Amino acid sequence: MTLRDVQKVLGARVLTGEESLDQVVVSSACGSDMMSDVLAFSKDHSILLTGLCNPQVIRTAELLDIVCLIFVRGKKPDETIIQMAKERGIIVMETGHRMFSSCGMLYQAGLHGGAI
Amino acid sequence: MNDAIVLKYQISPDDFTRAGEASSDVKGKLKQLGISPEAVRKVAIAMYEGEINMVIHANGGEIVVEITPAEIKMVLADVGPGIPDVEKAMKAGYSTAPDEVRNLGFGAGMGLPNMKKYTDDMKIETTIGVGTTITMLVKL
Ligand SMILES: Nc1ncnc2c1ncn2[C@@H]1O[C@H](COP(=O)(O)OP(=O)(O)O)[C@@H](O)[C@H]1O
Ligand SMILES: [Mg+2]
Numbered sequence: 001m002t003l004r005d006v007q008k009v010l011g012a013r014v015l016t017g018e019e020s021l022d023q024v025v026v027s028s029a030c031g032s033d034m035m036s037d038v039l040a041f042s043k044d045h046s047i048l049l050t051g052l053c054n055p056q057v058i059r060t061a062e063l064l065d066i067v068c069l070i071f072v073r074g075k076k077p078d079e080t081i082i083q084m085a086k087e088r089g090i091i092v093m094e095t096g097h098r099m100f101s102s103c104g105m106l107y108q109a110g111l112h113g114g115a116i
Numbered sequence: 117m118n119d120a121i122v123l124k125y126q127i128s129p130d131d132f133t134r135a136g137e138a139s140s141d142v143k144g145k146l147k148q149l150g151i152s153p154e155a156v157r158k159v160a161i162a163m164y165e166g167e168i169n170m171v172i173h174a175n176g177g178e179i180v181v182e183i184t185p186a187e188i189k190m191v192l193a194d195v196g197p198g199i200p201d202v203e204k205a206m207k208a209g210y211s212t213a214p215d216e217v218r219n220l221g222f223g224a225g226m227g228l229p230n231m232k233k234y235t236d237d238m239k240i241e242t243t244i245g246v247g248t249t250i251t252m253l254v255k256l
Pocket of ligand 1: 036169170173174194196197198199210211212213222223224225226227228229248
């Protein structure tokens with residue numbers, strides 16, 4: 001599915017990267033608030049869902065080549081974080097749904113966890 | 117080796133938000149050099165965990181990365197408190213990090229195991245009250 005589909009499924013607000021939503025096709029995602037877990041287990045995930053809201057999230061995404069970050073449960077990243085994402089070409093969205101629901105909705109829509 | 121490229125970084129302990137800058141710089145440089153994506157990923161993850169550890173456990177330090185056609189060597193040296201029991205510290209889930217660190221998404225005790233997992237060789241030299249030097253190798 002495309003990031004546009006992801007955005008619709010989650011009713012997410014796009015904070016940066018709106019222009020590329022239709023082109024970017026994604027096939028797997030991971031969800032975690034612990035960046036070390038993401039670093040340990042993430043393999044070619046294109047999306048990271050997280051309730052953690054700090055610059056280390058962007059750094060983790062950058063180092064793992066994650067293309068899209070989704071902040072769950074209404075976490076609003078500040079301007080510094082959005083700017084960091086913009087500079088690195090990382091797409092950022094924000095949804096009011098909680099982690100469990102967000103992951104479930106995406107899974108049901110066809111997005112899977114991928115290999116571990 | 118004569119065609120080694122050496123990169124040096126001072127890691128500041130003062131600003132957690134900047135932790136990882138050195139790792140992302142190295143990642144960018146390795147990419148430019150045309151190093152394989154798998155090797156770049158391994159180096160990026162291992163160095164990032166090590167860099168975070170230097171900031172949260174050891175008051176910062178220095179990282180030297182040496183790139184040759186055969187391998188990438190990372191040497192992370194700090195003058196922090198040292199690690200009392202290395203075997204214990206290497207266990208997945210073992211962490212002495214305070215809750216503030218956990219709230220930042222680290223401190224799950226996965227750092228050292230991750231560094232080992234993503235490198236071909238890892239050596240820890242540590243002395244209590246003097247500091248810790250971690251040397252990691254990723255073969256190309
Ligand atoms: N550079 C270091 N200096 C001193 N202690 C360290 C250093 N790196 C790791 N440690 C110790 O080893 C433990 C395990 O490290 P790690 O696996 O990275 O987990 P975490 O950083 O999540 O606590 C740390 O909690 C800390 O006690
Ligand atoms: Mg650590």
